[in-house]
Amino acid sequence: xxxxxxxxxxxVTKRGQDVALRCDPISGHxxxxxxxxxxxxxxxxxxxFNYEAQQDKSGLPNDRFSAERPEGSISTxxxxxTEQRDSAMYRCASSSGQSYNSPLHFGxxxxxxVT
Amino acid sequence: xxxxxxxxxxVPVFEEAPVELRCxxxxxxxxxxxxxxxxxxxxxxxxxxxxxxxxxxxxxxGFEAEFNKSQTSFHLRKPxxxxxxxxxxFCAVTTTGNQFYFGTGTSLTVIx
Numbered sequence: 001x002x003x004x005x006x007x008x009x010x011x012v013t014k015r016g017q018d019v020a021l022r023c024d025p026i027s028g029h030x031x032x033x034x035x036x037x038x039x040x041x042x043x044x045x046x047x048x049f050n051y052e053a054q055q056d057k058s059g060l061p062n063d064r065f066s067a068e069r070p071e072g073s074i075s076t077x078x079x080x081x082t083e084q085r086d087s088a089m090y091r092c093a094s095s096s097g098q099s100y101n102s103p104l105h106f107g108x109x110x111x112x113x114v115t
Numbered sequence: 116x117x118x119x120x121x122x123x124x125x126v127p128v129f130e131e132a133p134v135e136l137r138c139x140x141x142x143x144x145x146x147x148x149x150x151x152x153x154x155x156x157x158x159x160x161x162x163x164x165x166x167x168x169x170x171x172x173x174x175x176x177g178f179e180a181e182f183n184k185s186q187t188s189f190h191l192r193k194p195x196x197x198x199x200x201x202x203x204x205f206c207a208v209t210t211t212g213n214q215f216y217f218g219t220g221t222s223l224t225v226i227x
Contacts, residue, residue, distance in 0.1 A: 003158075004158065031213075033215075035217075040124075040219065040220075041219050041220070042119070042121075042205050042207075042217030042218050042219050042220050043159070043205070043215075043217045044217070045214050045215065045216070048213055048214075055213065056213060056214065058214075059214075091158065091159075093158075093159075100147040100164075100166060100209055100211070101166065103149075103161040103164070104151075104159070104161070104215065105158075106151075106158030106159040106160070107158050108156065108157060108158050109158065
């Protein structure tokens, strides 16, 4: 596609519910990243994939958070038993390579609000 | 571990005036440095990057940044700003190219 697409754009959920956030990267991009951005803060690394392999998940806050990219393209970030502190903008980015020489292309994000 | 500090959370500047947005980093190993811009309701876009070589790097929209290893800084500059430069600017650092560490951002407001 023309850019990184994320859906839904906005998600409001009640505490305790599970949510799934979707990211459709730029076609052909090898690497896919998930970031979380709280209000007034910079993006915080969550996890990243190289093709379908999850290479680093050290940024996931706890075991309620998980991500997958089963076919090396679309990725889903799942948050189970949501809590109010999970409210944030969740951003996905993709890049054509896995090195520092491949810039990140960010989507517009999913704003999650947990009530 | 790496970290990035952007001391100025908000920078107001008059149109056509010069601007400098400050970024300092900490790392015990060699780093690669980036500036990203975020316009309202949009994703982040790469402005410029320093990988190696010349310490002065030029990016899009007339922005440039200078890598200063001794001061561990990577300040962003533009000699004359436009209204359209109003946005949030993020400095980022990586050592591996896989984990990027972002600063808290600087909100640039250009006043007509």
